[in-house]
Amino acid sequence: MIQYVMAGLAYGSLYALLGLGLLLTLRTTNVLNFAQGELSTLLAFVCFTIAVTLGQGIGWAFIGSLIVAVIVGLTLYNVIIFPIRRRDQERLATVAISLKLAITGLIALYWGPESRIFPALFDIERIEIFGTIIVADQVWMILAGLIGMVLVGVFLRFTSLGLAMRVAAENPDLAQLLGVNLRVVGSAAWVAAALLGSVTGVLLASTLFLSPFMMGLVVLKAFTALVIGGMVSPFGVVIGGLLLGLLESFVAYTLTPLLQDSVGLLIIILVLMFRPRGLFAGQETWRA
Amino acid sequence: MDSKKVRRTFLRGVNGSLRLAILSAFIWHSAATSAAEQTPGVSDKEILLGGVFPVTGPVRFISLPYEQAVKAVFNKANANGGIHGRKIVWRVEDDAYQPARTLAGAKKLVERDGVFVVFGLVGQSGTLAVAPYLQRKKIPFFTLNSAPRPLTPYGWGTQSNYGDLSYQITHYMVQKLGLKRIGYLYQNDDLGSIGRKGVDRALKELGVKLISAVGYERGTRDFTTQVLKLRDAKVDGVVSVGIAPSVAIAIKQAGIIKFKPRWGTYGVGGSAIVRKLLGDGINGLVFASDIESLFAESADSKRAIATIRKYYPKAKPEFTMFLGYAQAQMMVHVLRAVGRDLTRKKLIAALIKMGDFKSDVMPIRYSATKHTAAGAAKIYLWKDGKAVPLTGWRKF
Numbered sequence: 001m002i003q004y005v006m007a008g009l010a011y012g013s014l015y016a017l018l019g020l021g022l023l024l025t026l027r028t029t030n031v032l033n034f035a036q037g038e039l040s041t042l043l044a045f046v047c048f049t050i051a052v053t054l055g056q057g058i059g060w061a062f063i064g065s066l067i068v069a070v071i072v073g074l075t076l077y078n079v080i081i082f083p084i085r086r087r088d089q090e091r092l093a094t095v096a097i098s099l100k101l102a103i104t105g106l107i108a109l110y111w112g113p114e115s116r117i118f119p120a121l122f123d124i125e126r127i128e129i130f131g132t133i134i135v136a137d138q139v140w141m142i143l144a145g146l147i148g149m150v151l152v153g154v155f156l157r158f159t160s161l162g163l164a165m166r167v168a169a170e171n172p173d174l175a176q177l178l179g180v181n182l183r184v185v186g187s188a189a190w191v192a193a194a195l196l197g198s199v200t201g202v203l204l205a206s207t208l209f210l211s212p213f214m215m216g217l218v219v220l221k222a223f224t225a226l227v228i229g230g231m232v233s234p235f236g237v238v239i240g241g242l243l244l245g246l247l248e249s250f251v252a253y254t255l256t257p258l259l260q261d262s263v264g265l266l267i268i269i270l271v272l273m274f275r276p277r278g279l280f281a282g283q284e285t286w287r288a
Numbered sequence: 289m290d291s292k293k294v295r296r297t298f299l300r301g302v303n304g305s306l307r308l309a310i311l312s313a314f315i316w317h318s319a320a321t322s323a324a325e326q327t328p329g330v331s332d333k334e335i336l337l338g339g340v341f342p343v344t345g346p347v348r349f350i351s352l353p354y355e356q357a358v359k360a361v362f363n364k365a366n367a368n369g370g371i372h373g374r375k376i377v378w379r380v381e382d383d384a385y386q387p388a389r390t391l392a393g394a395k396k397l398v399e400r401d402g403v404f405v406v407f408g409l410v411g412q413s414g415t416l417a418v419a420p421y422l423q424r425k426k427i428p429f430f431t432l433n434s435a436p437r438p439l440t441p442y443g444w445g446t447q448s449n450y451g452d453l454s455y456q457i458t459h460y461m462v463q464k465l466g467l468k469r470i471g472y473l474y475q476n477d478d479l480g481s482i483g484r485k486g487v488d489r490a491l492k493e494l495g496v497k498l499i500s501a502v503g504y505e506r507g508t509r510d511f512t513t514q515v516l517k518l519r520d521a522k523v524d525g526v527v528s529v530g531i532a533p534s535v536a537i538a539i540k541q542a543g544i545i546k547f548k549p550r551w552g553t554y555g556v557g558g559s560a561i562v563r564k565l566l567g568d569g570i571n572g573l574v575f576a577s578d579i580e581s582l583f584a585e586s587a588d589s590k591r592a593i594a595t596i597r598k599y600y601p602k603a604k605p606e607f608t609m610f611l612g613y614a615q616a617q618m619m620v621h622v623l624r625a626v627g628r629d630l631t632r633k634k635l636i637a638a639l640i641k642m643g644d645f646k647s648d649v650m651p652i653r654y655s656a657t658k659h660t661a662a663g664a665a666k667i668y669l670w671k672d673g674k675a676v677p678l679t680g681w682r683k684f
Contacts, residue, residue, distance in 0.1 A: 003545070007512040105344070113348035114561055115533040125544055133545045135512070208509050208537055209565055213346045216507045252513035258476055258503040260513060 002132050004249040010138035011221075012245020013145020017200045018222035019229070019237040020152050021193035026231060027169035028189035029081055030089050034096040037219030038103035039076075039194055040201030041212060043069050044118070045111050047202050048210050051119045058119045065198045073194030077187050085186070107212040115214075118205040137207040144199055149238050152192070156234065161188050217261060224264035227271050230278020240279070327631045329404030335374050335623065335630065338397030339408025340390050340418070341432075343382035347531070349561060351410050353606035354432060355380065358408065360600035361616035367599070371620065372628040379403065383414055390414035391421060398425060405429065405635065407619055412478055419443055428632055428639075430619065432611055435659035441636045445660035446615045448578045450479060452684045453554035454486030454529055456576035456665045460678070461525045461552045462494050465574070469499045471523030471549070473514060473538055475530035476503040483529030483554070499523050504534070511538040519547040532556040536565040543569055550574065558582065558668060558675050559607040570670045574678070578662035579610045580649040581675035592648040614647040618654075618661060621645055651681055 018036055025033045033039075046068045051061035080095065124136040156162040161184070168175040168185045176182060204214060224244050229236025244267065248260040271278065329336035339358075342351045362376045370376065379401055381393030390409065397403045406422060409415045409431035419436040422429045428442050435445030461467045472487050474480030480503060491498055500521035502514045515538055518526055526549045528535045535553050542548065550572065556562060557575025560582060566573075580589045582605050592613050596603045603609060623630070625638045645652045652661040664681035 003516055004513060007510075007516075011510065108344065108348065113346065113352075115349075115536075115565060117565060117567070126546070135541075135544050138512075204509070208541075209533060211509075211533065213507070214509050217505075217509070249513060252517065256503070257513040257517055258505070261505045261508065 001253065003134070004253045005246065006134055006138045006142075008246035008249030009242065010135075010141035010145075010245070011218075011248065012242035013142050014200050014204060014218060014241075015221045015225045015244055016238045016241025017145055017148045017196050018219060019225035019241050020149065020234060021196040021200075022222055022226050023229065023231065023234060023237050024152075024165075024189040024196075025193045026226075028165050029077065029085065029092075029186045031081055031092045031096055032089065033099075033193065034093065034219075035099035035103055036193060036197055036222065037215030038100045038107070039072065040197035040204070040219075041215050042072070042103055042107055042201075043194065043198035044201030044205040044210055044214075045107055045212075047198070048116065048118055048205070049111075058121055061119075062121075062198075062202055065202060066195060069194035069198040070191050073191035074187055076194075077190035078183070081190070082183060082186060085182075104212055111212065113212055115209040115211040118202075118210040121202070121206045137203075141203050141207070144203055145241075148196055148199055149234075152196070152234060155192070161185070165189060221264045224268050227268050228279050230275075230280055232278065233280045236278055236280030327404060328402040330374070330630050333374060334377050335371060336377050336379065336401065336403050337405055337407040337619075338379045338381070338394075338401060338403035340381040340383050340393035340397060340406065341408055341410035341414070342385040343380065345384040345386075347385050347411070349532075349606065350608045353604045353609035354410060354612035355408075356600050356603040357596050357609040357612035358616040360596040360598075360603060361613060361620060363599040364595060365620045371623045372630075374630075376620075376623075378407070380408065383411075385411055385414070387411075387413045387417035391417045394418040394421060394429075398422070398427060403427075404630075405632065407615075409433070415443075415445075426632065428636055430615065432608070432615065439657070439659050441640075443659060444639060444654065446611060446618075446662065447555070448660060448662040448665065448684060449482060449486075450529060450554055451482045451484075451486035451489070453576040453578060453665055454483040454527055455490045456486075456667065456682060456684075457552040457554065457574060458487045458490035458527050459494065460576070460667045461527070461550060461574065462490065462496055464678075465525070465550060467525035467550055468496065469521075469523045469525065470496065471500040471502065471518045471521055471526045472498060473511075473518065473526055473528040473530070474501065474503050475534060476505050479531075480529055483527070487527050504530070506531075508534065509537065511541050514538060515542040515545065515547055518542070518549070519545065523549055525550040525552060528553045530556075532559045532561045533565065536562045539566060539573065540569060552576075555579065555607055557670075560605050563670075563673075568673070571672065573670045574667060575670075575675075576665045576667050577607070578650065578665045579607065579614060580666075581668050581677075582607055582610060583673075583675040584668065584677055585674065586677075588648045595648075610649040614650040614652065615661070617647045618645055618652050 021036050022033055025031050043065045047061045047065035050056050050064040051058045127134045127136055164180045165185050168180055168182055225237050225241035228240025244264055248263050251263050252260045342348055362378055366375045381396055383390040383393050394406055406429035412433045415431040415433050416436055423440050423442045430444045432446050434449045435443045474483055500518055500523055502517045504514055535556055539551050552574045555577040557573055558577050558581040563570055622638050626634045639654050640656045642654045651664055653663050664683045666681055667678045668675040669678050
């Protein structure tokens with residue numbers, strides 16, 4: 001049972017991290033970023049190239065992928081999103097879908113469509129506690145999830161840029177009157193989303209294999225976490241991600257693993273039917 | 289000029305014009321008749337074949353080596369004078385592994401390009417999507433998968449039904465390896481359900497009960513809960529039927545939690561991608577394959593690899609490479625057998641009469657009642673990084 005719980009928490013953490021990235025770009029730039037998963041994959045491939053092709057250590061490769069994440073986040077927002085920021089949400093979402101397809105195509109074209117072995121982040125493969133085997137990667141995923149969530153929380157709550165982001169998310173016109181530079185805020189949101197994406201992509205690739213198509217179902221589940229959080233609350237997204245991960249494991253344990261991927265979709269339907277503003281409807285102000 | 293002379297000259301002129309008109313009509317009629325009789329896609333210099341399969345998308349790692357091997361065989365045939373003086377031209381449409389696009393691609397090839405036959409369909413769903421259309425148009429088609437049922441003169445397959453291979457491997461694992469508690473890990477689609485039939489058939493014959501069947505949706509990347517379920521069921525052997533990376537990831541994740549049953553699978557077990565992804569972890573895996581393993585290092589496989597590398601130097605080794613090689617060798621063989629007077633009817637007749645054909649890497653047999661080329665499998669064991677054959681060709 002412990003192993004199922006660990007698996008649930010680990011993957012729930014990944015859904016939460018990706019979901020936070022989705023929330024940041026949605027709330028500050030009005031873009032439902034369907035390309036978040038592919039962005040993660042791209043950055044994992046960058047990490048792989050630095051580590052394997054260029055022969056640097058995985059630590060340096062990870063730092064390199066974070067630097068590239070900053071560049072990619074800035075470029076995507078300033079070159080593609082900012083010029084069309086006044087369009088309605090549907091059109092911006094269409095652009096995001098196009099980005100998703102374009103990034104996947106570029107990855108498959110440049111690196112090839114096949115799966116690859118990703119260098120291990122840590123040497124330890126498993127941890128045994130009183131005879132129970134815990135998969136080490138799951139522990140790192142949970143830790144990374146916790147650290148990521150705390151960093152996002154601290155950033156939004158205690159930094160001036162985070163404060164500006166929250167104001168811009170609540171009311172962009174008022175934010176501009178108060179002197180908030182929406183371009184800087186949007187850039188920061190996309191950079192943060194790309195950084196979260198990089199962490200998620202690298203963790204997932206090192207746990208399984210690296211593949212251009214590895215984020216397909218994962219990003220769908222991050223959207224579920226976003227819906228559970230009502231698309232407004234970072235706290236709600238984190239809880240949504242963890243709940244979903246645990247629920248998937250519970251279904252796999254008590255019923256069958258075959259149904260675990262359907263749970264997310266079922267939750268989306270139920271939430272939209274009965275709690276369309278999410279499970280955390282009381283927390284609609286942008287709080288860390 | 290008197291009136292008689294004028295009339296004579298006029299009639300002579302009319303006569304000449306009439307003769308010219310009749311001659312023109314005759315020439316036009318002959319040309320039209322000849323065009324009607326001419327087989328689409330076959331000219332004096334070329335035979336146009338059309339393939340529709342994924343050139344983009346998640347299964348490109350399967351279709352790319354296939355495509356390269358087919359090109360190598362056709363390049364070799366063309367370099368050696370072609371088929372009775374005609375070069376083979378192979379036009380490919382991308383279906384991105386989406387059956388709707390397979391149908392659209394096949395229609396383009398037939399109606400726009402006028403191909404002789406559709407050669408090169410990859411994926412059972414895509415094949416089933418185009419079969420009714422091509423049968424209606426009376427155009428023979430050749431798929432990498434098994435021939436669609438019910439059989440018609442137009443559908444011709446290559447690979448055996450996955451159920452035949454899962455039957456072979458399950459039977460071997462129980463009967464020869466002495467495993468008693470078999471679990472089944474499967475992709476929840478046609479692939480998994482056809483595989484299940486083979487597993488059930490083998491276990492029924494041997495009087496053994498399936499202990500646990502654990503499924504996953506296509507696209508799943510994490511198999512933690514699936515392997516935990518199999519471990520909890522205390523199985524000592526697992527037959528895994530899914531795409532190659534899924535088979536590999538499940539074995540890897542099971543190893544991490546120290547769950548090490550005997551793993552068995554179908555042809556993907558001999559793929560380069562599974563070998564690469566599992567590294568040393570592949571040792572101990574058994575698989576049933578209807579095609580020679582790339583890693584068996586037999587004389588036949590070496591000859592095939594050398595030919596492919598010579599005529600398509602960029603070719604990437606993968607197990608589908610041998611499937612493409614065998615299928616294209618068969619096509620060249622049967623086109624030659626038909627002769628210079630090539631029509632679709634004669635091609636079908638030649639396929640029915642073909643009987644046994646020994647490709648370098650696969651024993652092939654076609655007949656009026658057998659439209660899928662493969663009819664036998666070998667069992668291999670991964671040992672010290674090599675695929676060691678445990679059996680000869682075992683007929684289905």
